Amino acid sequence: MADCRIVTVFAAKGGCGKTTVATNLATVLHDRGAYRVCLLDLDLEFGDAASVLGLRPERSMVDALVMDRLTPATVASLMTNYLPGFDCLLAPTRPGEARLIPAALVSRLLAVLPIAYDFVVVDTPSHFTPHVLAALDAADHQILVTTPERPALKNLRGTLDMLDLLPYDRAARSIVINRSDPGSDLPDEFLDALVRSPIAGRLPAWDDVPASINRGEPLAAAQPDHAVSLAIRQLAAALLQDGRCSRDPPTG
Numbered sequence: 001m002a003d004c005r006i007v008t009v010f011a012a013k014g015g016c017g018k019t020t021v022a023t024n025l026a027t028v029l030h031d032r033g034a035y036r037v038c039l040l041d042l043d044l045e046f047g048d049a050a051s052v053l054g055l056r057p058e059r060s061m062v063d064a065l066v067m068d069r070l071t072p073a074t075v076a077s078l079m080t081n082y083l084p085g086f087d088c089l090l091a092p093t094r095p096g097e098a099r100l101i102p103a104a105l106v107s108r109l110l111a112v113l114p115i116a117y118d119f120v121v122v123d124t125p126s127h128f129t130p131h132v133l134a135a136l137d138a139a140d141h142q143i144l145v146t147t148p149e150r151p152a153l154k155n156l157r158g159t160l161d162m163l164d165l166l167p168y169d170r171a172a173r174s175i176v177i178n179r180s181d182p183g184s185d186l187p188d189e190f191l192d193a194l195v196r197s198p199i200a201g202r203l204p205a206w207d208d209v210p211a212s213i214n215r216g217e218p219l220a221a222a223q224p225d226h227a228v229s230l231a232i233r234q235l236a237a238a239l240l241q242d243g244r245c246s247r248d249p250p251t252g
């Protein structure tokens with residue numbers, strides 16, 4: 001069994017593309033069934049991973065509340081299956097249920113999920129919550145998403161300042177600029193001055209992304225050679241170069 005790698009995708013600003021990155025990255029890491037992947041939706045109030053994947057939620061994290069013990073077997077019963085080897089642990093379906101989920105449950109889940117999956121990709125809400133911090137703590141790699149506009153970049157810098165206060169390894173963190181457009185992006189020197197941290201990847205702005213969300217199929221699956229899919233693959237490849245995230249040969 002491969003060691004699991006937990007990848008937490010975060011942005012302090014809504015609409016930057018966390019769910020887009022998380023669902024497409026999970027698709028690329030799944031590699032058409034070569035690896036077992038779990039997508040964990042921690043956007044507890046308004047999680048939309050299920051909707052982006054065209055899934056009807058069968059179960060959610062709420063079902064874990066009645067479990068005495070979390071084991072690979074009991075956690076398996078919480079999953080909504082998307083594809084063979086690709087499961088989703090979904091956010092509560094009713095926003096009011098979010099407050100029922102303690103942050104400690106996230107830590108407990110992230111301690112067990114790596115036993116059953118090669119990769120766990122965590123999607124998050126747009127604000128720091130104890131649940132997000134639990135997922136950042138457990139992550140082998142953190143992906144911070146931003147768009148290339150000044151306010152989002154400033155928020156990203158604020159997020160980095162906060163994360164730098166915590167005992168996280170900066171080498172295990174990637175900054176991704178989503179909806180990049182050479183015609184309107186800030187020149188590199190302005191961007192570098194605002195972010196003051198290396199940029200690991202850029203995902204181009206492309207209408208095919210919202211179209212794929214409306215079809216309920218990640219672009220990386222529907223159009224693997226699309227520029228956005230290629231950028232996600234590059235991101236996955238860079239991530240896998242991080243020793244903590246390198247993967248074993250496929251199982252089976």
Ligand SMILES: Nc1ncnc2c1ncn2[C@@H]1O[C@H](COP(=O)(O)OP(=O)(O)O)[C@@H](O)[C@H]1O
Nearest residue numbers: 014015016017018019020179204205206209210
């Ligand atoms: N690279 C892109 N090009 C064009 N539209 C994008 C791109 N990435 C995301 N979007 C759109 O931006 C919106 C927000 O993306 P989403 O992934 O839901 O953000 P978040 O999860 O951070 O709130 C969605 O409507 C999505 O279709």
Ligand SMILES: [Mg+2]
Nearest residue numbers: 018019043048
């Ligand atoms: Mg989202």
